[in-house]
Amino acid sequence: MIQCANVYKSFADKTVLSGVNFDIPSGEIFGLLGPSGAGKTTLIKILTGQLAYEAGSVRILGENVENLTGEDKKKIGIMMDEFGVYERFSCVENLQIFADIYGIPHIKIKETLEMVGLQDAMRKPAMNLSKGMRTRLQLARVFLHSPKIIFLDEPTSGLDPQTMKSIHKIILEKKETGVTIFLTTHNMEEATALCDMVALLNEGVIVEKGAPKEICRKYNHQKKIKLHLSSGEDLELKHGKESATEISRLFEAGAIETIHSSEPNLETVFLELTGRKLQEDA
Amino acid sequence: MRNIIIVIKKQIKDTIKNKVVLIQFILFPIMTLIMENAIKLDGMPELFFTKLFSIMYMGMAPLTAMAAIISEEKEKNTLRVLMMANVAPWEYLAGVGIYVWTICMAGAGVMATGLEKKDMLFYLLVMGIGFVISIVLGGCIGIFAKNQMVSTSLVMPVMAILSFGPMLALFNRTIEKVAKFLYTQQISVLLNKMSFGQGNGESIIIIMINAAVFIALFFMAFRRRGLE
Numbered sequence A: 001m002i003q004c005a006n007v008y009k010s011f012a013d014k015t016v017l018s019g020v021n022f023d024i025p026s027g028e029i030f031g032l033l034g035p036s037g038a039g040k041t042t043l044i045k046i047l048t049g050q051l052a053y054e055a056g057s058v059r060i061l062g063e064n065v066e067n068l069t070g071e072d073k074k075k076i077g078i079m080m081d082e083f084g085v086y087e088r089f090s091c092v093e094n095l096q097i098f099a100d101i102y103g104i105p106h107i108k109i110k111e112t113l114e115m116v117g118l119q120d121a122m123r124k125p126a127m128n129l130s131k132g133m134r135t136r137l138q139l140a141r142v143f144l145h146s147p148k149i150i151f152l153d154e155p156t157s158g159l160d161p162q163t164m165k166s167i168h169k170i171i172l173e174k175k176e177t178g179v180t181i182f183l184t185t186h187n188m189e190e191a192t193a194l195c196d197m198v199a200l201l202n203e204g205v206i207v208e209k210g211a212p213k214e215i216c217r218k219y220n221h222q223k224k225i226k227l228h229l230s231s232g233e234d235l236e237l238k239h240g241k242e243s244a245t246e247i248s249r250l251f252e253a254g255a256i257e258t259i260h261s262s263e264p265n266l267e268t269v270f271l272e273l274t275g276r277k278l279q280e281d282a
Numbered sequence B: 001m002r003n004i005i006i007v008i009k010k011q012i013k014d015t016i017k018n019k020v021v022l023i024q025f026i027l028f029p030i031m032t033l034i035m036e037n038a039i040k041l042d043g044m045p046e047l048f049f050t051k052l053f054s055i056m057y058m059g060m061a062p063l064t065a066m067a068a069i070i071s072e073e074k075e076k077n078t079l080r081v082l083m084m085a086n087v088a089p090w091e092y093l094a095g096v097g098i099y100v101w102t103i104c105m106a107g108a109g110v111m112a113t114g115l116e117k118k119d120m121l122f123y124l125l126v127m128g129i130g131f132v133i134s135i136v137l138g139g140c141i142g143i144f145a146k147n148q149m150v151s152t153s154l155v156m157p158v159m160a161i162l163s164f165g166p167m168l169a170l171f172n173r174t175i176e177k178v179a180k181f182l183y184t185q186q187i188s189v190l191l192n193k194m195s196f197g198q199g200n201g202e203s204i205i206i207i208m209i210n211a212a213v214f215i216a217l218f219f220m221a222f223r224r225r226g227l228e
């Protein structure tokens, strides 16, 4: 559905993407995970034909992105933070414009607003919406014309955990209908929860890609078991036969408060590969 | 074609909500009605306020409205969304232009209420042509300006020259010599004659040159910048 082969892009003398490759099959959620400034938004702009690139090739729906026709564009939905809404218009009025452009019956507007949980704010002017509601409105605008491919640039950034969860639910519901979704995020929990496949992007290079679980397993070379003892002491043991007697002894003595194996998550993998954190405050 | 109508519909809906633009549309028509009925001085030329305000309306309303509407959509990035939904830049510009022209013509219709019946056609025709030129010029500014602030600071001087030039020319010979080359000044001359008769040649030529220059400027701006 989305193929990206050896894409290079630079602004002035700054190289932002250097040789990006991936191939996203139909019906999957693909997550591009990377810290601020990694080039995520730049890549979305290239994939959606908003930005030219120097080298490589981008194919969407089996077509070179430069040759997408008006009909093809109707099969694509894009949500970017910078894409505004009509502030003086209500949610319904905002969607009416796009329903008309796409030739969609107005009955679908109410349906779409209900789907994103805006049924109680339908007549509210967009300028009075909260950040979360505005994101929902932007999502509604993307879903309205039932696109085959959806691009979401940091769909949950700056939202509270509850709103984030409900937006995840909406995105997963969309996937159920067979839509291919490309999303960017710098939240590794989001990537783990949503994506069939993730790519870790750092300074314009994909340093790792695959299913989130597989990536974590692949980098599970520390293999440690962490114990917290009733005495307040923390203990780290090797994940292996040699620790069995020690653990069993501690259990029998009733000295263990908590025990868990330490598996890497996308955050620690990213840190290991790049020496950088995904999120400044994480 | 369908997209043009959608843009017009959107603008019509916005008319009441967008106070900044709305004031531009109704200020001079209302002032005309008030002044023509309230102030009657001896020796004042006939329809003095109608003619004066008509020119100011022409120099301000279409220009401000076009530039404000386009630059706001650029700044808020709603224009980009329209383009991604496959609305062509020319369809958008045509939609906004037709909308602004129609509203201004309605305003001119209000201002024409003091005119004699036989002069109405002439008046509306001349105003209609003037609005087109102002809309093209406002479109240039809208295309050129990245955001609303730049747009306002470009509109102000242009608007002042177009609207106040002809008014100041009433009182000052030197200004008149320069203002002569403005389409608004020549339209003011035509409104004073208020007839299709002989002697309009010079005015028509200057107006046509103005139109040609601004249309050329418009296409240059559009080719250089598009609606980015």
Ligand SMILES: Nc1ncnc2c1ncn2[C@@H]1O[C@H](COP(=O)(O)OP(=O)(O)OP(=O)(O)O)[C@@H](O)[C@H]1O
Residues within 6 Å of the ligand: A011, A012, A016, A034, A035, A036, A037, A038, A039, A040, A041, A042, A043, A186
């Ligand atoms: N139009 C532009 N001109 C010059 N440099 C640009 C332009 N757009 C982006 N850049 C640069 O390209 C790099 C990547 O930017 P991009 O917006 O793609 O990052 P991002 O991964 O989306 O970051 P964030 O998580 O903060 O949104 C940055 O260093 C940015 O400064």
Ligand SMILES: [Mg+2]
Residues within 6 Å of the ligand: A040, A041, A042, A153
């Ligand atoms: Mg970004």
